[in-house]
Structure formats: C-alpha cells, structure tokens
Amino acid sequence: MENAALELLRTTFGHPGFRGEQAEIVACVAGGNDALVLMPTGGGKSLCYQLPALLRDGCGIVVSPLIALMQDQVEALRQLGVRAACLNSSLDAGAAAEVERDLLAGDLDLLYVAPERLLTGRFLHLLERAHASHGIALFAIDEAHCVSHWGHDFRPEYRQLTILHERWPDVPRIALTATADAPTRREIAERLALEDARRFVSSFDRPNIRYRVVQKDGKGSRALLDFIAGHKGESGIVYAFSRKRVEKVAEQLQLAGIDALPYHAGMPNEQRAANQRRFLQADGVVMVATIAFGMGIDKPDVRFVAHVDLPKSIEGYYQETGRAGRDGEPAEAWLSYGLGDVVNLRQLINQGEAGEERKQLEVRKLDALLGYCESTDCRRQALLGWFGEAHEGHCGNCDNCIDPPESWDGTEAARKALSCVYRSGQRFGAGHLIDILRGVATDKVQRFGHGQLSTWGIGADLDVRQWSGVFRQLVAAGLLEADVDRHNALRLTALATPVLRGERTLRFRKDAPRSTRRRERAGAAPMIELAPEAALRFDALREWRATTAREQNVPAYVIFHDATLRAIAAADPGDLDDLAGIAGIGGTKLERYGEAVLQQLFDVA
Ligand code: ADP
Numbered sequence: 335m336e337n338a339a340l341e342l343l344r345t346t347f348g349h350p351g352f353r354g355e356q357a358e359i360v361a362c363v364a365g366g367n368d369a370l371v372l373m374p375t376g377g378g379k380s381l382c383y384q385l386p387a388l389l390r391d392g393c394g395i396v397v398s399p400l401i402a403l404m405q406d407q408v409e410a411l412r413q414l415g416v417r418a419a420c421l422n423s424s425l426d427a428g429a430a431a432e433v434e435r436d437l438l439a440g441d442l443d444l445l446y447v448a449p450e451r452l453l454t455g456r457f458l459h460l461l462e463r464a465h466a467s468h469g470i471a472l473f474a475i476d477e478a479h480c481v482s483h484w485g486h487d488f489r490p491e492y493r494q495l496t497i498l499h500e501r502w503p504d505v506p507r508i509a510l511t512a513t514a515d516a517p518t519r520r521e522i523a524e525r526l527a528l529e530d531a532r533r534f535v536s537s538f539d540r541p542n543i544r545y546r547v548v549q550k551d552g553k554g555s556r557a558l559l560d561f562i563a564g565h566k567g568e569s570g571i572v573y574a575f576s577r578k579r580v581e582k583v584a585e586q587l588q589l590a591g592i593d594a595l596p597y598h599a600g601m602p603n604e605q606r607a608a609n610q611r612r613f614l615q616a617d618g619v620v621m622v623a624t625i626a627f628g629m630g631i632d633k634p635d636v637r638f639v640a641h642v643d644l645p646k647s648i649e650g651y652y653q654e655t656g657r658a659g660r661d662g663e664p665a666e667a668w669l670s671y672g673l674g675d676v677v678n679l680r681q682l683i684n685q686g687e688a689g690e691e692r693k694q695l696e697v698r699k700l701d702a703l704l705g706y707c708e709s710t711d712c713r714r715q716a717l718l719g720w721f722g723e724a725h726e727g728h729c730g731n732c733d734n735c736i737d738p739p740e741s742w743d744g745t746e747a748a749r750k751a752l753s754c755v756y757r758s759g760q761r762f763g764a765g766h767l768i769d770i771l772r773g774v775a776t777d778k779v780q781r782f783g784h785g786q787l788s789t790w791g792i793g794a795d796l797d798v799r800q801w802s803g804v805f806r807q808l809v810a811a812g813l814l815e816a817d818v819d820r821h822n823a824l825r826l827t828a829l830a831t832p833v834l835r836g837e838r839t840l841r842f843r844k845d846a847p848r849s850t851r852r853r854e855r856a857g858a859a860p861m862i863e864l865a866p867e868a869a870l871r872f873d874a875l876r877e878w879r880a881t882t883a884r885e886q887n888v889p890a891y892v893i894f895h896d897a898t899l900r901a902i903a904a905a906d907p908g909d910l911d912d913l914a915g916i917a918g919i920g921g922t923k924l925e926r927y928g929e930a931v932l933q934q935l936f937d938v939a
C-alpha cells in the first residue's frame with residue numbers, strides 16, 4: 335500500500351516525497367480507518383484525502399463549505415488527470431445531472447459537495463446507490479472547525495454530518511482543519527463522533543512566514559505603501575476592518591500605482607467575483623479585503639498578508655496570515671495597529687448582541703492578541719504557544735528576533751499618565767491628556783482650567799509619540815479603558831490601582847522609530863536568486879503560463895507553481911526525461927505541457 339501511495343504521489347501529483355505526516359495519514363485512511371487531521375494552512379491537507387480516494391475503490395466524497403474553493407480544487411485535479419467534479423448551487427440542472435450520472439457509473443474519483451447539498455434527501459439517496467454499485471471510498475470533512483461553536487466559522491449543517499457515519503459505518507472518514515485550539519479540537523471530535531479516530535496533529539509553525547508588527551504613526555497609508563514597495567509585482571492581501579476602510583485603502587494603493595482591487599460583502603456579486611478571479615489568475619494583484627475574503631483562497635503564491643487594522647483574535651490572525659506563502663517560499667505577515675484599534679474593538683465587543691459569557695471570551699481573545707502585539711519576545715513562540723505548541727523562540731524570522739526591541743521601565747510614566755486621567759475627571763481622550771502632561775496650553779486646556787492640575791507639564795520629558803505609546807500600552811494591558819459613550823474618554827480600571835500605589839512596576843516596549851522600519855524592509859528574505867539567463871527563462875515561462883492559463887480560463891498556478899517554473903528555469907532541462915525529474919511535474923502535466931515548456935526554453939536560448 336505504501337509503495338502504491340508513493341507511486342501515485344510521484345506519477346500523478348509530481349511530488350518527490352511526502353511532507354510531514356502525510357504518509358501515515360494516507361496509510362491510515364486508505365486502510366479504512368478514521369482520522370482527525372490538524373495541519374496548518376499550506377501544510378498539504380488535500381493530499382491526505384485525495385490519495386486515499388484514489389487508492390480505494392469508489393468515489394471519495396469531500397464536504398467543503400466553500401464553493402469557490404471547490405471549483406479551483408476540481409480544476410487543479412483535472413489538470414493532474416484525476417476524475418473530479420463538484421456539486422453545488424453554481425451548477426445548472428443539466429450539469430448537475432451529468433455529475434450524478436458519472437458518480438453512478440463509477441466514473442468519478444472525487445466529488446466535492448457543499449454540506450447543505452449533501453444533507454438533502456436526494457443526495458443521500460444518490461449516495462446510497464453509489465455505495466451499492468461502486469462503493470464510496472471515503473468521506474472527507476474539510477474545514478472541520480465549522481462544526482464548533484467556539485470557532486469563528488460555525489456552520490449548523492456541519493453538526494448533522496454524523497449521519498454519514500450512522501448510515502455508512504464501513505466508509506472511513508477523515509476530518510481536517512487548520513484552526514484548532516484545544517476547545518475547538520475537543521468539540522470537533524465530539525460533534526463529528528470521531529473520538530476514536532486516529533489524531534494527527536502537525537506543527538502549526540510556518541517557518542517561511544516572517545511576522546512583523548508596527549505601530550500606526552498617524553501618517554495614513556505611508557507605512558503600508560513602504561511595506562508593499564518591498565513586494566513589487568507580487569500578489570498580496572491587505573485586510574481592513576470595514577467596507578469603508580477597504581474602499582479607502584484600495585483607492586490609496588491604486589493612486590500609488592499599485593494593481594490593487596477591493597473585496598467586501600457590500601459589493602455587487604458580479605464585481606466581487608470578477609475581482610476575485612483577477613486576483614487568482616493574474617500575477618501581482620493586491621487584494622484589499624474584509625475578512626469575508628480568503629476562506630478557501632487557495633492561491634499558493636501570495637507573498638504577503640498585511641493587516642491595516644487589528645484582527646479580533648490570534649486564531650483569526652493566524653488563519654489570515656496563513657494564506658501567505660502556501661508554496662513554502664518566503665512570505666511576510668505585517669500588522670499595523672494603534673490605540674484607535676484597541677478602542678474600536680473593545681467597543682465592538684461591548685456593543686455586540688452576544689451574551690455575557692461570549693463577550694468575556696472575546697475580550698480574552700483580544701487581550702491575547704494585544705499581548706502578542708506588544709510583546710518584545712519572539713512572535714512565533716507567542717503564536718505557537720497560543721495553539722499549545724512549544725517553540726524555544728529566537729526563530730530568526732520575526733521582527734523581534736531580527737531586530738530585538740528595547741524595553742524601558744515605564745512605571746513612572748504610567749503613574750503620571752494614570753494620575754492625569756484621574757485628576758482630569760476620567761472624561762478625556764489620549765490626545766488631550768498628552769497635552770496636559772506635556773504642558774501644551776491648547777484652547778481646550780484653558781477652557782477646562784487644566785493648567786492648574788498637579789499633572790500639568792509633568793511629562794515634558796517624553797514626546798507625543800512616546801506618550802501615545804504609553805497610553806496605547808496601558809489600554810492594551812487593561813489598566814485603562816475607553817468609554818464609548820463619551821468620545822472614547824479614558825478611565826481607570828481596577829488594574830491601575832497597584833501601579834498608582836507603587837505596588838507594581840511596568841515595562842514598556844520602545845516603539846521603533848521609522849528609520850529602523852525601513853531597514854527591516856530591506857532585509858526581507860529574498861527568493862532563491864536565479865542567474866541572469868535562468869531569470870530570462872523564468873520570465874519566458876511565466877509569460878507562456880499566463881497565456882496558457884487565459885486560454886483555459888484557469889488560475890496560472892493550476893498550470894505550474896512559481897517554484898516549479900523557477901526549478902525548470904534553473905535546471906534548463908534538454909528533454910522530456912530531464913524535465914520529468916523536476917519536482918512539481920507529474921505524468922499528466924508532462925504529457926500536456928512538456929513539449930511547450932521545452933519549446934519556451936529553446937526559444938530563449
Ligand atoms: P492545505 O489544504 O493544508 O492548506 P494544500 O493541500 O492546499 O494545503 O497544499 C499546500 C501546497 O503544498 C499545495 O501547493 C500543494 O501542491 C503542496 N504540497 C502538498 N503536499 C506536498 C508534497 N508532499 N510535496 C510537495 N508539495 C506538496
């Protein structure tokens with residue numbers, strides 16, 4: 335069995351070997367056993383059910399919540415010569431009937447289906463007949479965290495998927511997800527009746543992603559533009575908080591000459607679909623989006639994910655950043671945030687409809703994310719720690735490891751800030767408080783007589799930026815909270831008392847001045863450098879790929895990944911045999927594109 339799996343991996347998928355635990359997972363499911371697979375985005379989950387489906391008799395049924403993703407996966411599989419299809423609401427009746435006929439005739443290896451479709455009487459009946467005639471190879475439940483209430487993508491239909499196990503207990507099931515903290519994990523096993531399934535928990539580390547967090551400096555999109563300038567011509571995603579922000583940021587990028595498109599739920603469907611298609615198919619498009627975008631975006635060569643507003647939780651952040659660098663090549667995750675973000679999110683939680691328990695959970699999640707942002711230690715260690723995974727830190731590929739930030743004893747400054755909040759009546763925002771501390775006699779200061787306060791001018795030793803950092807970190811640490819109903823006036827919480835009494839000391843992160851940020855950017859991990867002639871070959875291949883993709887109306891990466899093209903360009907194979915030896919080229923692709931690729935190389939030479 336193992337040899338058969340490896341053989342298929344090489345001939346059909348063109349990969350030289352298994353990654354991580356793929357071999358064990360494939361063997362487990364192909365052998366008829368259930369499996370629960372936790373693997374980070376880009377880890378290679380698809381193969382874990384695709385291979386066993388090919389190895390076993392009958393068709394593999396894949397439950398996936400994402401129609402866009404299905405289409406892409408099916409397309410990619412067909413390119414490999416695998417008989418794949420999907421059934422979802424985007425298909426007309428004729429096309430759906432054809433898929434059903436193929437299934438019953440035993441002409442399908444893999445069938446992707448949305449959960450609500452799967453649960454219909456009609457489809458269950460179809461499965462009954464398929465099972466009786468050619469067998470069902472397996473049930474794969476993708477994005478399995480959708481079954482969990484605590485997760486962030488709850489789908490009620492997922493809870494009914496236990497019906498598969500009840501009706502067809504002899505068919506192995508494999509549930510897969512990339513998001514799973516301990517409670518979500520437990521809930522998946524319980525809700526899908528997979529307590530006895532073998533568990534495969536991979537490391538969630540994504541070593542090729544470089545993490546970086548910067549503080550907003552009030553200069554609008556400047557920092558973002560600087561960051562994107564380091565990724566010229568590359569695909570990326572910029573996440574923003576609201577529809578309005580998305581539109582604004584997209585426009586700013588476009589004005590700066592960047593090929594950027596907006597994406598949010600408020601746009602007309604057609605426009606949204608067109609933008610998504612362009613992002614997937616063209617090289618180097620930057621998508622500016624709300625988090626409505628991305629689940630199921632399987633583009634492997636996304637080189638950066640930027641958050642211009644604070645995400646809601648570490649899980650969300652990790653999943654969103656995980657969309658960068660699925661192909662394993664260097665990629666960057668960049669987050670900028672400021673006091674305003676903290677205030678906004680806290681406000682959103684407070685005003686939400688959710689019950690008290692849920693709100694508290696959300697507050698805890700936000701606090702954990704803020705802790706991550708303000709941390710002076712290895713980011714990777716903090717992220718993995720949140721998923722219960724130990725990492726000794728000093729990863730060498732996050733901002734804090736590359737350029738260790740300084741911290742300073744902020745106890746004195748914190749006491750000044752906190753007492754200024756108290757003495758001015760807990761009715762003012764950070765801007766005004768900073769004016770008082772620094773002794774700036776604005777109209778507002780005069781009007782309220784704040785020049786008479788004992789805290790007037792006691793903070794002239796720090797500049798505005800430094801004081802903003804102090805207030806941001808005090809809010810982040812929960813010593814101050816913003817009052818939504820009073821123009822975000824800051825007030826003390828119980829946590830402030832020990833500091834005011836001199837019973838607790840505080841250390842703050844020293845925010846990096848702008849010049850260091852530039853240096854960091856210049857140090858972004860480079861791609862494997864190609865020699866000049868190889869670079870020419872690479873460009874020619876990319877151009878050929880773009881044309882071919884357009885002709886077939888499929889995303890470029892479905893034809894070949896960048897990494898494969900780069901490997902071809904570097905190796906410069908002279909014939910089909912040499913070409914076949916390159917990773918990423920399976921039998922069907924060799925047959926389909928081999929000659930054309932050799933022709934490109936010949937033309938450039
Ligand atoms: P996930 O669903 O876990 O996010 P995918 O199944 O989409 O990940 O795989 C991510 C990328 O890794 C894909 O581009 C895939 O072709 C590649 N990949 C998966 N397994 C292997 C392997 N054994 N060798 C080389 N590349 C692989």
Ligand code: ZN
Pocket residue numbers: 711712713714715727728729730731732733734735
């Ligand atoms: Zn690190």
